[in-house]
Amino acid sequence: MRHLWPLALLTAAVGVWELVVRAAQVPDYLFPAPSAIASALGSDAGLLASATLVTLREVVLGYLLAVALALALAVALHFSDALRRALLPILVLSQTVPTVLLAPVLAILLGYGITPKLVVVAIVCFFPIVVNAVDGLRSTDAELVQMMRTLHGSRLAIFRRVEVPGALPAVFSGARIAATYAAVGAVFGEWAGSSAGLGFVMLQAQPALLTARIFAAVLILCVLALALYAAVSLAERLLVPWKLEVAHA
Amino acid sequence: MSHPILEVEAASARDTAAGVALTGVVRVLGGRRVLDGVDVRVPFHGRLGIVGRSGVGKSTLLSLVAGLDEPDAGSVTVCGRASAPARLAQCALMPQRDCLLPWRTALDNACLALENSGVPRKEARRRAAPLFARLGLAGAELLRPAHLSSGMRQRVAFLRTLLAGKETLLLDEPFGALDAITRAELQEWLLAALAGEPRTILLVTHDVEEALLLCERVVVLADGRVALELDADLPREVSRRELVTSPAFLELRERALEAIG
Numbered sequence: 001m002r003h004l005w006p007l008a009l010l011t012a013a014v015g016v017w018e019l020v021v022r023a024a025q026v027p028d029y030l031f032p033a034p035s036a037i038a039s040a041l042g043s044d045a046g047l048l049a050s051a052t053l054v055t056l057r058e059v060v061l062g063y064l065l066a067v068a069l070a071l072a073l074a075v076a077l078h079f080s081d082a083l084r085r086a087l088l089p090i091l092v093l094s095q096t097v098p099t100v101l102l103a104p105v106l107a108i109l110l111g112y113g114i115t116p117k118l119v120v121v122a123i124v125c126f127f128p129i130v131v132n133a134v135d136g137l138r139s140t141d142a143e144l145v146q147m148m149r150t151l152h153g154s155r156l157a158i159f160r161r162v163e164v165p166g167a168l169p170a171v172f173s174g175a176r177i178a179a180t181y182a183a184v185g186a187v188f189g190e191w192a193g194s195s196a197g198l199g200f201v202m203l204q205a206q207p208a209l210l211t212a213r214i215f216a217a218v219l220i221l222c223v224l225a226l227a228l229y230a231a232v233s234l235a236e237r238l239l240v241p242w243k244l245e246v247a248h249a
Numbered sequence: 250m251s252h253p254i255l256e257v258e259a260a261s262a263r264d265t266a267a268g269v270a271l272t273g274v275v276r277v278l279g280g281r282r283v284l285d286g287v288d289v290r291v292p293f294h295g296r297l298g299i300v301g302r303s304g305v306g307k308s309t310l311l312s313l314v315a316g317l318d319e320p321d322a323g324s325v326t327v328c329g330r331a332s333a334p335a336r337l338a339q340c341a342l343m344p345q346r347d348c349l350l351p352w353r354t355a356l357d358n359a360c361l362a363l364e365n366s367g368v369p370r371k372e373a374r375r376r377a378a379p380l381f382a383r384l385g386l387a388g389a390e391l392l393r394p395a396h397l398s399s400g401m402r403q404r405v406a407f408l409r410t411l412l413a414g415k416e417t418l419l420l421d422e423p424f425g426a427l428d429a430i431t432r433a434e435l436q437e438w439l440l441a442a443l444a445g446e447p448r449t450i451l452l453v454t455h456d457v458e459e460a461l462l463l464c465e466r467v468v469v470l471a472d473g474r475v476a477l478e479l480d481a482d483l484p485r486e487v488s489r490r491e492l493v494t495s496p497a498f499l500e501l502r503e504r505a506l507e508a509i510g
Contacts, residue, residue: 150419153365157364
């Protein structure tokens with residue numbers, strides 16, 4: 001029911017788009033109507049499906065790489081004040097480097113295989129997860145820590161039983177933001193040099209003026225991003241079932 | 250002739266050594282002498298109530314006893330040991346907020362101290378479960394804190410403190426956030442629980458009645474010092490209502506309230 005209004009709005013927008021393109025007789029290669037994109041999805045199904053598999057692999061593996069690296073770094077930063085003070089500003093600074101510019105360098109360094117794509121996806125997704133995880137770990141209630149210390153709680157016990165579970169909602173906030181970046185990261189990686197994937201399909205379609213195919217690829221990328229977001233949200237619901245209870249209590 | 254005297258001496262030595270003792274304790278926080286020469290003694294398995302206005306240093310005192318903080322002057326000993334880690338090893342603190350972990354069930358919250366000391370979770374649950382039944386928490390074992398009433402949460406928090414297996418329990422306004430009816434219920438409950446599991450208790454509260462009901466001695470803190478020390482020598486066998494309206498109780502209450510100022 002809560003999806004009704006956004007869906008209605010989206011349908012209306014697509015309808016207007018179709019009507020305007022038809023009424024103004026805009027050619028498909030300039031700006032395709034939704035119906036043209038839909039027929040491209042059908043006629044190019046085989047091509048798009050194999051490209052989707054390639055990109056999906058890059059997105060998922062790159063994202064998992066980002067999560068693993070980000071969580072490991074967050075734990076290191078949490079335990080070492082010196083490391084956090086030294087590294088966190090540099091991490092923030094690194095975010096000012098546009099990933100679009102990094103991708104070609106990575107392609108030169110790492111070749112045209114899947115590796116540079118995974119690295120681009122990981123770089124794009126890494127930051128929101130680290131920052132949220134560090135904040136989550138550090139925002140642990142001091143009173144909980146004192147209580148644990150008087151209950152035989154070692155530093156490790158406090159980390160395992162209080163800090164980590166307490167940080168999970170923040171970690172998932174970061175992970176959900178990162179999930180929306182992953183698909184774009186994979187396309188950047190493919191644009192910098194590739195022989196397969198949705199980004200590659202877009203590059204090939206552009207000089208041939210197959211604009212509807214480009215739009216179809218973009219549509220699939222949106223669906224990929226949404227699916228990853230949904231998967232992360234589902235994981236959160238399974239791993240942090242108490243979050244909703246606390247919000248309602 | 251000398252035998253009984255020796256025994257008394259031995260007992261009193263054991264009392265001071267095994268209980269809690271603060272001698273000339275000074276603690277300065279933010280330039281203010283929050284505690285300014287506090288002397289307090291609690292015998293082994295004795296129950297001391299600490300009352301006073303808010304900000305008078307009651308919680309600071311508990312932190313010092315717990316070994317979470319060090320005095321600027323004077324000494325604090327728990328079971329005869331003075332170092333902060335030794336005090337920490339002897340004391341379990343129950344904070345004013347229940348501080349239950351929202352991701353753990355009531356039973357697993359109560360098991361926390363056991364798990365922290367290396368007891369496997371299954372074994373910890375097996376040990377904690379009988380206490381739930383005995384202390385009126387049967388049926389709440391598998392509920393997470395969000396599904397417990399405030400009174401139940403406080404009971405679980407106390408159980409968690411008790412299961413730490415420490416001789417000294419530091420209770421910081423344990424019932425401060427409860428409504429009057431639930432609070433009276435939990436005071437009775439606490440007395441019953443402690444009758445079965447005697448411990449050395451330091452109870453911080455702003456409620457003089459609560460301190461007199463639950464403790465054998467009550468000290469009033471004011472201006473960083475012990476302004477008054479009362480022996481709550483009351484007829485405990487009568488009902489709560491009779492007790493709180495008895496002249497002895499009212500007189501003690503009056504004296505404490507006066508000292509609080």
